[in-house]
Amino acid sequence: MRRYIPALAALIGLLSSQAAWAEGDRIRGRTLAIDNCSQCHVIGDYNPYGGVNNSPSFYVFAERPEVYRERLRTFDQRRPHLSRDMQVSAKEIQDIMAYVATLERP
Ligand code: HEC
Numbered sequence: 001m002r003r004y005i006p007a008l009a010a011l012i013g014l015l016s017s018q019a020a021w022a023e024g025d026r027i028r029g030r031t032l033a034i035d036n037c038s039q040c041h042v043i044g045d046y047n048p049y050g051g052v053n054n055s056p057s058f059y060v061f062a063e064r065p066e067v068y069r070e071r072l073r074t075f076d077q078r079r080p081h082l083s084r085d086m087q088v089s090a091k092e093i094q095d096i097m098a099y100v101a102t103l104e105r106p
Helices: 002-019 028-036 058-063 065-073 092-102
Strands: none
Touching: 028 092, 058 065, 058 092, 065 092
C-alpha cells in the first residue's frame, strides 16, 4: 500500500488543479483585464455597469467555462477583436483566465 501513496497524492493534486479551470496569476490578470478589456466588457467589481453593446460580461465567462475557456484562449481571433491589434500575449491571456475563474456574481 505504501508505495501507492505518492501516486495517489499525485492523482489528487491533478484532480484539484483541474477544479480551477485556469492557471495563471489572477492578480495580474485583473490588471490586464482592466487595461485591455474593461473598455468594452464588464470585468467584475471594477466596472459593474460598464460594457458595450452585446459584449458578454466576464461573469458569463466564469459561469460557463465549458464554453468560454476556449473562446477566451482564442479571443484575439474572434470578432470584434480580430480587427483590432490586441497586444495580449498567450501568458497574459492565461492570467486573465485565472482572474475570470475567480469571479462570482455579487
Ligand atoms: C473594443 C471593444 C472590446 C474590447 C477592448 C474587448 N472586447 Fe471582447 N468582445 C467585444 C464584443 C462586442 C463582443 C461580442 C461579440 C459578438 O458576440 O459578436 C466580445 C466578445 C468576447 C468574447 C466571446 C467571443 C465569442 O466568440 O463568444 C470573449 C471571450 C472576449 N470578448 C474576450 C475579451 C478579452 C479577454 C478582452 C481583453 C483582453 C476583450 N474581449 C476586449 C468587445 C471587446
